[in-house]
Amino acid sequence: MINKDFGSIISSKRKEHRLSQPQLAALMGERGLDVKAHSISKWEKNVNLPNVMQFFALCEIGSIPKFV
Numbered sequence: 001m002i003n004k005d006f007g008s009i010i011s012s013k014r015k016e017h018r019l020s021q022p023q024l025a026a027l028m029g030e031r032g033l034d035v036k037a038h039s040i041s042k043w044e045k046n047v048n049l050p051n052v053m054q055f056f057a058l059c060e061i062g063s064i065p066k067f068v
Contacts, residue, residue, distance in 0.1 A: 007046040013062035014040075024061065031057045 004012075014024050021037035021044075028035040033054055042048040050058060 005046055006049065007044040010040070010058060010062070011044040013058075014044075017062060019061075027061050028054065028057050031060075033057055 014021070019027070021040040024040055025035045025037045035050075035054060039048065039050075043050055049055075
């Protein structure tokens, strides 16, 4: 199994779905979450982490299983 950091997973799933950071932020906004592209950039760089609601939205958008 390959160990990846959280930011790399977010980035690879976003790119796999052909989404820009602003597009991902907009999709999260449609789910009632106020997320800016700058926040997504920080997540991908492992500077900050999303909160639990943002995490579950990322899982839903990126087709990432919530319980692995």
